[in-house]
Amino acid sequence: MDGDNKMFPLALLVVGVENYDNLSWSLGLLVQDLKISDSSTWCIMIDKQKQMHKGLALKERLWRYARASYITQLKIEIEMMKQESKDAYAWLDEKDPNTWSRAHIKTGLDCDILVNNMCESFNSIILKTGSLPIVGMLQTIYLYVLKRMEKNRETMSSMKVKLLTYYFLSQFLKLHYAKKEQCMCICYYASTMKYQICCPFSDQFAVDLGSKTCTCRKWQLRGIPSPTYWKSTYMKSYEPMLNPINGPNLWAQVDLPPIRPPKYGKSPERPKKLKKKGPDEDRNKQLYVNPSKPHKVSKVGTKMSCSLCKKYEHNRRSCPKKTSKLLQ
Known part of the structure; x- marks a missing residue:
């Protein structure tokens, strides 16, 4: 993410299928390219939920659990979750809170985001390129990223404020509109x-303006005011320009076998256990009989013919014989 709280693409990788081997390989390349030595400051989000819960009460309780900014508040939310639903509490107890709870996020990162909405927005844009050949797909995504970086650079350079980004200003506006709570x-x-600071429900916090800290940890997590959100820092992150790419006519010729398309594989799904029904069978594997007309033969699976010319594959409404009579 950049200083304006927007997605900043670093790399693009294309794999045939999402599995453990491809994920390990891609993360290994990322560690080598970015020279990552401390992985505790990195968060990998994977959109692989099994099922979405439709209830509102547990949803709100889960978000309070995740948004708790300090350990004591997290423990209180855990007990509230236990009272709300023991099954939900048991499911959450199996998950490591260090990977998704705001109370365990390290300070100094200037970021407290828990969702991957920016990734979903990017995926919705590049979704149409999935049907293209791999070269055309990568070129289309490259041009989109190129135009997006240029637009962000021009938008930020046109700002009249010299020190702050739009996200910085939006946070101060939130503080301004939160006067009723204050x-x-x-x-x-x-x-x-x-x-x-003495708040309702017996909450008390210590604020140090000199070190820019609060015992609720929200100030340290967001990092405002931090050089991360300055306009100058933002422009530095967008300084490196993407190198232009030549067309296929200027590509270097190599004496290697041509790249073959990947083999078509059936998408993973639950295998079907039921046998294919015959024309005289219903869902209960019995001979189909209409209960209202038990003596009438069913037409299920019967090949119908035209009532005019007695031929198959059409009916009297689209019969060529009827059309020729109308033309005469």
Whole structure:
């Protein structure tokens, strides 16, 4: 992500299928290219949920669980979840909170995002390129990224404010519109640049303006004001230009066998266990009989013919014989 809280693409990889081997291979390449030595500061999001829960109560409780910014609040939400649903609590207890809870996110990263909405937006745009050949697909995605980076660069350079990005300003607007909630809190001066904040429900937090910290950890997680959100930092991240690519006529000729398309494979799905029904069978594997007309023969599986010319594959409405009579 860039300093304006938007997606910043680093690499593009094409694989035949999503599985463990391809994921390990792609992450290994990413570690080598970016020279990652400490993996604890990286988060990998995979969209592989088995089923979406439709209830609203558990959904809100789960988001409170995930958005808890400090450990004590997380423990309270865990107990509330346990009272709400023991099955949901048991399912969450199997998951490591270090991978998805805001209370375990390290400070200093200037980012507290828990969702991958920006990735879904990018996928919705490049979805149409999946039907193209691999070279055309990569070129189309490359041109989109090229235009997107140019647009972001021009938009930020046209800003009248010299130090802040749009995301920086939006966070201050949220603080401005949250005055109603702030009126319920009481601020006490403790010492130089230090204050005690008393909130409803007996919540109390210590704020240090000098070190820009709060014991609720929201300030440290978002990192505002941080050089990450400055306009100058944003422009530096968009300084490197993508190299232009020549067309196929200027590609180097190599004495290698041509690349073959991948073999067509059936998409993974649950295997069908039921046998194919015959024309005289219904879902219950019995001879089909109409209960209202037990003496009438069923037409299921019968090959119908035209009532005019007695031929198959059409009926009297589309019969050529009828059409010729109308023309006469």
